[in-house]
Amino acid sequence: MKIRHIWAVTRKEFNHIVRDRSTLMLVLFTPTLVLLVMAYALTVDLKHVPLAVLDYDQSQVSRAFVQQITAGQDLDLYASAGSMAEIEAMLMRGEIKAALVISPGFAADLQALRGMPMQVIIDGTEPESGSFAVEHIANRAEEFISTALAGQLQAQGLTVDTLQPVDLRIRTWFNPGLKPRNDIIPGLISMVLGFPALSVALTLAHEREHGTLEQLLATPIGRGELLLGKIIPYILVGLFNAIVIPLLAIAWFGISFNGNFLLFFGLSALFMFAVLSMGMIVGVFMRTQAAALALSFLVIFFPGFFLTGIFFPIASMPEEARLESMFLPGTHYAIITRGTFLPGVGLDVLWPYALMLAVLGVAFTLVAALFFKKKLG
Numbered sequence: 001m002k003i004r005h006i007w008a009v010t011r012k013e014f015n016h017i018v019r020d021r022s023t024l025m026l027v028l029f030t031p032t033l034v035l036l037v038m039a040y041a042l043t044v045d046l047k048h049v050p051l052a053v054l055d056y057d058q059s060q061v062s063r064a065f066v067q068q069i070t071a072g073q074d075l076d077l078y079a080s081a082g083s084m085a086e087i088e089a090m091l092m093r094g095e096i097k098a099a100l101v102i103s104p105g106f107a108a109d110l111q112a113l114r115g116m117p118m119q120v121i122i123d124g125t126e127p128e129s130g131s132f133a134v135e136h137i138a139n140r141a142e143e144f145i146s147t148a149l150a151g152q153l154q155a156q157g158l159t160v161d162t163l164q165p166v167d168l169r170i171r172t173w174f175n176p177g178l179k180p181r182n183d184i185i186p187g188l189i190s191m192v193l194g195f196p197a198l199s200v201a202l203t204l205a206h207e208r209e210h211g212t213l214e215q216l217l218a219t220p221i222g223r224g225e226l227l228l229g230k231i232i233p234y235i236l237v238g239l240f241n242a243i244v245i246p247l248l249a250i251a252w253f254g255i256s257f258n259g260n261f262l263l264f265f266g267l268s269a270l271f272m273f274a275v276l277s278m279g280m281i282v283g284v285f286m287r288t289q290a291a292a293l294a295l296s297f298l299v300i301f302f303p304g305f306f307l308t309g310i311f312f313p314i315a316s317m318p319e320e321a322r323l324e325s326m327f328l329p330g331t332h333y334a335i336i337t338r339g340t341f342l343p344g345v346g347l348d349v350l351w352p353y354a355l356m357l358a359v360l361g362v363a364f365t366l367v368a369a370l371f372f373k374k375k376l377g
Contacts (some may be wrong), residue, residue: 009229013203017233027199027237031192035185035245036252046132050078052087052099061107065116066100069140075133087121097123098133116141182256185249186341187310190333193241193271194304196234197279198296203230204283205292227280227369234279235272242268249341258344267336267350270357274329275300277364284372304330332356 017027051070055062070077078096081087087099103117110116120137122130242265249255278300286292306312307321308330314322325331332353339345347354 006225006229006232009226010232013230013233017199017237027196027234031195031241032245032248034192034195035188035248046129047073048076049074049098049129049133049136050096051075051133052079052081052090052096053077053102054081054084054087054099055102056104057102057106059107061110062102065102065106065141065144068144069100069137074136091121091123094123097129098137100137110145116145181253182342183338184310185253185255186337187308187334189245189249189337190271190308190330191301191304191310192245193238193268193333194275194300194330196238196241196272197275197282197300198293200231200234200276200279201282201286201292201296202289204280205286205289208283208286209288227365227372231273231276231280234276235269238272238276239265239269242272246341255341257341259340260344260346263347263350264336264340267333267340267354267357270354270361271329271333271336274357274361274364275333277361277368278329280368281364281371284368303328307331308334310334326356327360329357329360332360 053066055066066077069075075098079086079090081090081099084101087096087101090096091099099121101119101121103119106117118141120134122133246257246261246264250257279296282292282295282299286295303324304310307314307317307325308328309325310330314325314331317325335353336350339350
């Protein structure tokens, strides 16, 4: 294997990337664009959920409770309903996503320490908004109970702790606000950085489709040199994105990066090697760009979306799906990106995933080289 042969193919591929606007757009700008679109689409912080209230009690206590749960930007008081029929009509028209029904005797039951009789109705067509409203009302109800009963219990010589024999304190590490974007965006990086793999597959299929691949093989350049020369430019372009995209996540979305950036950069190179090797396999088998594009989405991107743990916990998947996920570079790289961004762990924790990326990269390259010989030999 000669370095000058690899460099000749690498230089040719660089010229192709620079001259072909579609390829340049795909490998250089598409990952950033996809991250921006998906980050905004998938990490929406719920706010201003419209709420209707039907207050049968009409007491000062019930009005204070409604005022407390609608304070801030989480729930907006859309209407004070006069009957269940009004609530049903607003739900049918999609004007509200949740309704709070306060029962008669709300204040009396609360002061008698019998609880807070109320009902929450949610719009099942948007369960996220409904679940958010239920959780918000439940949290504010606990706060309201503590505030409303504190004076009464103090007058009786008691404390709020008397009603709370269990002292439950919750502490959240790494993402105290439980903001979805802090978890999803580092995971999305592992998916959008895989776009150069699509370019590798399309390039090999294009050259096979137009007969230029056979012309290259007629030169002294070996098959291994050809594959390495083609993959190196995309690794370098991918590493450029491995710098730009994390900076975008930090500066634009406010994601904290608590790890070692040099370690992250090095592990990103391993990921690019592994995922581009998958792209080479697709390009070796497909003879047309259309077929390569379709297979790339089926083999690389769809599994990367559903099986890498970005959106669905791997531990909750069936055993067959968990096994399949282990053969996807994005599975291991998603753990690396989240580990370096949020808790800031080092190689002592991430080395098994780095090892798996290296193993997958070598294995995919060997498979591509083996079938490349068989297909063109």
